[in-house]
Amino acid sequence: MSYQALYRVWRPQRFDEIVGQAVITQTLKNAIITQQTSHAYLFCGPRGTGKTSAAKIFAKAINCPNQVDGEPCNHCEICEAITAGQLNDVIEIDAASNNGVEEIRDIRDKAKYVPTQATYKIYIIDEVHMLSTGAFNALLKTLEEPPANVIFILATTEPHKIPATIISRTQRFDFKRINAQEAFDRMVFILNEKQVSFEENALRVIANAAEGGMRDALSILDQTLSFGDNEVTLANALLVTGSVTEGLLADYVKQVVDHETTVGLAALQKVLDDGKDAGRFVEDLISYVRDLLLYQEAPDMVTGSDVTNDAFKTLSQATSPDVFYQMINTLNEVSAQLRFTTHPDVYLEVLTVKLAQIYPSQEQAGATTSTGTGSADLTVLQQQIQGLKEQLASLTTAAPVVQAQPARSAAVSVPAASAESQAATPKAAKAPVQKAASHTSNSVNLSKLYPILRAATKHDLDAMREVWNDLLDTLPITQKALMKVAKPVAASGAGVIVSFSYEFFFDKAVSDDELRQTLEQNLNRLTGETPVVLFVPEDQWPKIRKDFLTDHKDELAGNADNAETPAAVSETAINEPDNPVVTKAQELFGADNITIQND
Structure with a gap:
């Protein structure tokens, strides 16, 4: 048999195997146990969070003659047929390619017939938000007066596109994003079952890159296994996901916090030369700065990562929270802009300069000084202010006397001591004299x-x-x-x-x-x-x-x-x-x- 992707081989077959959706799975099991199931359900949430898997498990559990505590046995004829997609009474429809009125009318007409093998006829309509307005209207009549022994399960990633009249006739379940720790635990279980060696840090990188989707995590894990010849290492995971090492992130953040622009730009250039994804780099920075900020107030929340070393703790405690606030805001702005540019390197270089010029506000600096922290930041800030004052004083002293001319809004600077030399100068030579126009910089x-x-x-x-x-x-x-x-x-x-x-x-x-x-x-x-x-x-x-x-x-x-x-x-x-x-x-x-x- 040909190779199957991990997310297909390890697709959940029981409610207990669905990762990160305990409230939803327990509610569905209780409904099956007490026989209080609805005629229509709406499963919505991000991709790869278990919506379609939950729908299939529900179809098996409600029709399984051997179900125990709301779970299907997965061994009877009906369970095996549903798993293989061969039971005529469980119909799975892709609304993206069957979104017309005629397709929904066909469903409505066939729904009147009783099931042939199972107890309930189940219609699973995936990506239901793709249905046309006419198709939704055709489906509405069936949901208002459903035939006996028929259950509709609608799945979507965009519930806001579904008419309120449809949503009000269903039981809605919102699937949440799967957190990195739950995805990590599931991958550890799978790799142990496959007897494949792995590095824990590599799985954490993959879990963070998946952004809440279990299917995405398993797809990235599949790529890493192929790249590393059935071995999962941190180096391979970083290459596949386009992420950077936490050591490089730590060095970069410390450099910009210490206002070392040149060194920070050199570190950025290394990231770009290694072919790292600009968007992923900014996302990793946001996550790292967030950990630094949280560690100041709630160290227990920074878990499941190796960032909490001595250098991490020192940087977190020595930096003003206001600096981290400003960094996260700046990073979020650049993250949004990167989606629409063809020159991400320019944005990252400008970002590095901006981050290196972030200082705590005066209120925050005073607060950190009163608690005995942030004195180094305050000293740097005071030096900057003093330097700006000296520059302003020198500019004020050296500013030329500007004399208004009635003919034009711009004025010509003419020192009084050189009036005779100006009179002796040819007319053509007077053109280059510097103007002090209201919109023209003195520089x-x-x-x-x-x-x-x-x-x-x-x-x-x-x-x-x-x-x-x-x-x-x-x-x-x-x-x-x-x-x-x-x-x-x-x-x-x-x-x-x-x-x-x-x-x-x-x-x-x-x-x-x-x-x-x-x-x-x-x-x-x-x-x-x-x-x-x-x-x-x-x-x-x-x-x-x-x-x-x-x-x-x-x-x-x-x-x-x-x-x-x-x-x-x-x-x-x-x-x-x-x-x-x-x-x-x-x-x-x-x-x-x-x-x-x-x-």
């Missing part, structure tokens, strides 16, 4: 920006975009993570302007001279030129571009008419601000397949 140096814009061409921008990914690949891990939220928006032979999606990353890049030098050196290797790299925030780029085109309108028009001027600029030489319609089309069909035409 944006327009005097360096405008020369690049004056010489920018569409050809140079396209050429820069072609080498951009190659440029990012030459950067170290931390710099690459920072630049992945940036893109070139204008370019000329003399330089390139790079826009950042987030103000925080823009500020990081502006203050990082090493990053700028690395970009310029690597661009020189890739293009043979030595362009200057300048940064702008994405939300300020449209304003900067508009001001430049307005201030240099006459100059640009003259250059456009001069065929001998190689640096002639048009509006198409500078990247237009993102259009949400274009962005969505590029996401759907790919940027290379989209052509933008201005009508």
